[in-house]
Amino acid sequence: MGLIIGLKRCGKSCRLRWLNYLRPNIKHGGFSEEEDNIICNLYISIGSRWSVIAAQLPGRTDNDIKNYWNTRLKKKLLGRRKPSSINRISSTNPDANGIEDSSSSQAFSNAALERLQLHMQLQSLQNPISFYNNPVLWPKLHPFQEKMLLQSLKESFIPLMQSAFPSPQQGDEQKVDMYGQLVDSDTRQQGHPKFSNSSVVGLKNSLNGITSSGSYIPFTSGDHAMDLTIVSRAGVVEPADAAAQPVPNFQSELENFLNSKTSGFTSQEDKIGEFGCFKEMNRYGEGMNWWSNDFETKAFLNSWDSASVLQSEGMFHDYELGYNM
DNA sequence: AAATTATGCAACCGCAATGCT
DNA sequence: CAGCATTGCGGTTGCATAATT
Structure with a gap:
């Protein structure tokens, strides 16, 4: 040229x-x-499809959003890892800031993993059991990925269980949300519905299912994570189907279970899942509703024709403004 | 104040899809 | 239908600037 x-x-x-x-x-x-919020939600659900994301943000270019995500938003959400984690993840690539390490012997995508973690947080916010209740929806993971996932589950669900099944000793004065932060009772009631017995059993089955043997999906493509997202929504289990009867012993049971699943790793490995993003994520809770109720449904009904859903609304917005088309 | 490091962002690169002849 | 040009896209790089030492 x-x-x-x-x-x-x-x-x-x-x-x-x-x-x-x-x-x-x-x-x-x-x-x-x-x-x-929009960028975060879309990234979690569809991955690095910056053009699609940009279509939802009039006046923003895909390049701008991509840069913004890579330089600021990602750090904002995921950036506060402990130094030990960073060193461990990218010991062979000090310039990668703990995000990329293609030379790792585990050869998995940290981007996919971070998306998965963000996704799981989002799922927990919207419907705490839908994803975990469907073992068939879990990807087969490399053992190392599985370890990280379980660690994330552990950190995400234990506080959630504390919220859903408050122990008598905790009282009502100090309630924690899924991130371990104090919340008032009204917020807790809305955000974290109590689990039914069947849901609890399902969760346990899910956690068992993840350890199934066989070939694992190399979790290197954003599409895998996306597929995971979509199918999980297809199998949503209604939360209060058994009169929302709490299971008093489940919290400790789950804790023991997760502890057992995460045993056999070094303490240093255990730190790998210690992302600091989740405490920051909770402020996005409200902004996620539009996504789950509207876009998500449309996208699923359209067999995930993301472009057809997204582009219809904002794709040409800037041109309309600029040239009065 | 100078040197070093970190950060943000525009631009580049390569690939795939699409359009045109 | 083949070949070429153009477009769209996402990942990566280079550089200017800010922040830190």
Whole structure:
């Protein structure tokens, strides 16, 4: 491809410059919290499909969103790992900031893993049992991935159980949410419905199912995580189907179970799941409702034709504004 | 104040899909 | 239908600037 006369740039470069920078009504920086929510939710559900995400944010380019996610939002959500975790994850690649390590002998995608963790948090917010209640929905993981996943489960669910099944000693004055943060009783009531017996059994079955032997899916593609997301929604189990009767001993049972599943690893390995994002994530809870109730349903009914769902609304918004089409 | 390191962002690269001749 | 050009996209790089030592 030749250079544009007088510009020392090829057409492709000029096009990119136009699309990402010169185009009218392009916003630069200054992402709002609402935009953060949207980006976060979409990334969790569809992965790094920046063009699709950008279609939902008028005035934002895919490149801008991609940069924003990689440089700020991801760190905001996932960034507070303990140094030991960072060192361990990317010991062979100190420049990777604990995110990328393609040379790892485990050869798994940390991006996929982080998405999975974010996804699980989101699932817990929206419907604490839907995902975990369906063993067939769990991907077969590499043992190392499985370890990390279980660690995440452990950290996510124990506080959740404490909330759903408060022990008599805890009293009502101090309630914790799924992130271990104090919440008032009203919030807790809405956000964390108590589990039914069948749900609890299902959760345990799910946790058993994850350890099934056989070939594992190399969790290296965002599509795998996406598929996981979609099918999990197909198998949602209604939470209060058994009059929401709490199971008093389940919390300790689950804790023991998770402890047993995570035994056999070094203490250093145990730190790998210690992401700091989840405590920050809870403030996004409200903003996630639109997603689960509207977009998610449409997307599923359309067999995940994400473009058809997303592009119809905001794809040409900037052009409309800029050129009054 | 200088050197070093970290960060943010525009631009580049390669690949796949699509359109055109 | 083949060949080429264009477009769209996501991952990565390079550089300017800010922050830190």
